[in-house]
Amino acid sequence: MIAFLLVFSALLVCLVYLNGKYNEFYWQRRKVAFYKKNKVTGVFWEFLFQNKAVFQNLCEVYKEYRNEPAVGIGTFVTPTLYVIDPTNVQHVLAADFNSFNHRGVDINEDDLLADNILFMNGNRWKLMRQCMTPLFTSAKLKSMYYIIDKSALDFVQHLNENKQLLKGDAFSTLTSFCSAAIGGAVFGVSTGSIFDSPFLNMARDAFKATFRFNIRFAIGSLSSGLSTFLRLKLFKEHEAFFIGAIKQILRAREQENIKRHDFADLCVSLQSIGKLVDKETGLEMIPTDELLAAQAFFYFVAGVEPTATALFGTLYELGKHPEHLEKVHNEIDEAFKKNDNKMSYDTIMDMKHVDMVMSEAMRLHPPIGFLTRRCVKDSVLPVGNIKVDKGTKILTPIYEIHHDPRYYPEPEKFLPERFSPENKHKIADITYMPFGKGNRICVGLRYASLQVKAGLVHLLRNFTVRSIINDGGQKYSRHPVQVRLDNVDVEFIPRNIAK
Template identity: 70%
Template structure:
C-alpha cells in the first residue's frame, strides 16, 4: 500500500503495538517463549544443527499466537506454523517475484505477480473463522483477532483529513495479519540468531547476560513480565549491537515523489526515482562505529547511547515507514532469549567457508555459522 490508503491502514494497525497493548499481550509472548524451551527439551535433536529453523518456528508460532490467540496447548502445535513457515521460505520463484517488485511496481502489477497466492484461501479462511468465534465469545484476549472484531463492529475506517474510507473486510484484515508474518517472522528470527551467535563467540557477554537473567528470575519469583524483560540492561545492549552488526534487513527503499536536490553532494533526483539506502553499509561504516566488524555491546550502554545518531542506527528503518512492529519484535526476541538462556547456554559453530551474508527476499541471512544449545544447570 502507498499514499493515503497506507496512511489510514497504518494508523489503524499502530494501536496493536503500543507499550500498553504489548503489556497486555505479554502473556502470549511469554507463553511462546516457555513453549520454545519445552519444545527444545522434548526434541533434543534440535539442540544441535539448524538453530535458525528452530528460531524461525518460534517466531512464526509466537506471531501466530499474537494474531490468533493462544490456547493451553503448545504454540508449536499450532496449525498456522506449517503455513507460516512455507509462506516465508525463499525459493527461486519467490526471489524472482521480489526482484520484479523491486525493479518496478508497474511491471509487478502488469505481470499480475502474486507473491502469496497459495496461502490466500487458508489465511482468509482462518481469519474469518477466528472473527466469528470471537464475536460469540465476547472475551478480551488482547491479540490481533480482538482488534479485528472491534474494527468490524465499528464500521468503515475513515480518514478525517482526506475523507478516504476503507471497509474492514475479512480480506483486508487477513492481509494485514498475513503481512505481520511476512514482515515479522524472519527478521525477528535473524535478530535472535545473530544475538546467540555473538554471545556464543563472546563468553564474557554471555556470562553477564546469564547473570542478569538468573537475577531477574530470582527477584520476580520466576514470573517474568513485560517490565522485567524491558528493564534488562545488558540484554538490551547485546541485542542492539547484534542487530547493528547483522541487520536482519539490509536495505530500505523509497520512491522520490517530487524532483529534488539532495543537500549533501548536490545530487539531482527526479520524481519517480527509487532510492535504496544500505542499512548494512551504514552500520558497518567506521565513521559511525570504530572497529565496525567487532561485537562491542558497550556502544549501546546507557551512557553511550547519545553517541548513536539518528541516521547511524536503523535496523528498523527510518521515518514514516519505520517498522510498525519494532517494539513487538524487540519484546519477542528478548523474551525468547530470556527463557532460552535461562535453560541453555550456547556454543557458536563456524562451518566450512566461514560466515557469509546471503540476501533473501525479505532479509539478509547469515550462513555457514550455527549455534548449539547446551542445557545448563539453573542457578536458584
C-alpha cells in the same frame, strides 16, 4: 523463422544497449556517479545469477562509491538512485517524507495478501497504519506479555523434551517460538504443538528465496510497469489458507464475550464501525475480511522470520563471546532470583546487558539489508544538491551503514558497550536502523523487541550456547531483502542452575 529470430535478437540487444546508455546519461547529466558494471540490471543481475544476496551487491557499490552522496543504479527505464550519505538518507526516510512516502513497490490489485501496510502507499497506507497502531502501545504490550512469556516457557520445555533440537538448525527451531508467540499474543491462536503449525510453515515459505520468488522480486524492482503487465502476485499460494483462517478467527471472536485486546478484537471492532474514514482527505475503506487478513499476514510473517533473525544473531554472537554471555547469564539469573523465579514485563525491559547485546547483534546482523522508496514529488537531496524527479526509485542502505567504520569504529567486532546507557547517545539516529526509520518504520518494532528479549531471557536461563562456524566461514544466504546468516549454527547446552 530464423531471420525473424535474428532480427528480434538484434532489436532486443539494441534496446538493452540504449536503455543502458540512457541510464548512464540520465545520471551524468545530473552530475551523479553511475554504477557502470550492469547499466540495465544494476545489482539485480548478480543477485539472480550468482549466490549473493541483494544487500551484498549493494555493499560492493557502497564501498566503491562511499565518498559519493548518491549513486545511479541501472534499471529498466525507471531511474534508480542508491542514496549513501546519512544526511540524504535522513532526507528520504524522514525529513522530506511527503516526497518519499511510497514504499517503492507496486502491487497488483488482485494480490490480496500484499494489500497490507508494508506495501500500501499514500492515504490508504496512512489510514490503515492509524487503525493498526493501537495494537502495539506500551499498555497493550504489557497486557499481552504473559502470552509471550508462556510461549517462551513452552519453548524451553519443548527443547528439553526433544533433545535432538539442541544441536543443529537453530534458526528453524527459533522460528517455531516466534510463530507461537505472535500467534498467541497477536491473533489468539494456539496449536497443540508449536512445531506442528500450518501458520509456521506458511511464515517460513512466504518470503523463502526460491528462484520463482526471486524472479518476481527482481522484475518488480527493475520495472514496476512490467510487473503490473505480467500481473505478478507475490503471495497467491497462501491466499486460500490464510484468508480462510482469519475469517474463522474473526467469526469465532464475534461470538465470544471475552475481550483479549489483540489483533482479532481490533478487527472485530473495525468491522463493527463499517467504514474506515480519513478525516483529512475523506478517503474511505471497507474493512473486509480480505483486507484485514492482509494486515494479519504482514504481522505474522514480519513477526516470525525477521524476529527469529534477530534472536539467532544475538545467540550466535554470544556463543562466540563467552565474556558477554557470562554477563548476560548473571543478569538473567539475578533477575529471576529477585522475582521469585518469574519474569515480568517491567523486569525484562530493565535488563541492561540483554538490551546491549541484542542491539549490537542487530547492528551486525540487521533483519533487512536495505530500504526502498519512490519519489512521488520532485525533491532535492541536500548533500550534493541532487535533483530527484518524481517517479525515481530510491534505495537506502542499512547493512552498509551499520558496518561503516566512519560511524562504528572496528565495525566487524561485537562490542555491546556501544549501546550502554552511557554510550548509546553517541550513535547518530540515522546510522542505526535495524527495523527501518522514519514514518514507515516497522509498526511492530516494540513488539518484536519484546519478543526477542523474552526468547533470549528464557533460553539463556536454561541453556548456554555454542556457536558453530562451518567450512568457509560466516556467509549469508541469497535473499532479495533479508540478511540471513548461513553456514553457521548455534548449539544449546543445558545449564545446571538452582531454581
